[in-house]
Amino acid sequence: MSLIPAWAPNLHPVLVHFPISLLLVAAVVDCLGAYRPSRTSVRDTATWLYCGGALMAMVAYFSGLEAAEAMRVGTAESAAVTAHFTWADRTTWFFVVFASFRMAMSYIWHSTTRRVVIASVLVALGGVGLLVATAEHGGRLVFHHGLGVAPVPSDGPLWTIPGRTPSERAP
Incomplete structure (x- = not known):
């Protein structure tokens, strides 16, 4: 049994949304915790979300690297894949280092001073x-260059909610 669903060209598109959501939620929780830096439970929640996001970012990074190395691409697509890889590399390792810092901040230094919290x-x-x-x-790779997706027929009619005409708008 394969880990990759039949509809997916590789594992990367299945995994990539987990670190995005974990890291965005971590940042929101962190911002909320900045109002009350003495509330360590909020800070620690954000820290664990950063750790989970960093771990999943590494999984997505390496699955994307494997997927990219298995693709045949033209010159324009190659430049776009390289740009995405470069940004993914920076982002992944930034959050790995940042999550490590947050673990130290939460469990070694126990820092709750407003200045440190705001800087973080x-x-x-x-x-x-x-x-x-x-x-x-990454979105540009999919939606502009069409990498990793099956072509969509463009000569058919517009999709509508069953029972409506194309000119009617949904409420």
């Missing part, structure tokens, strides 16, 4: 910027 949140938001850039480059 700002660094995390910089990481979210890296994450967004990586996702944008």
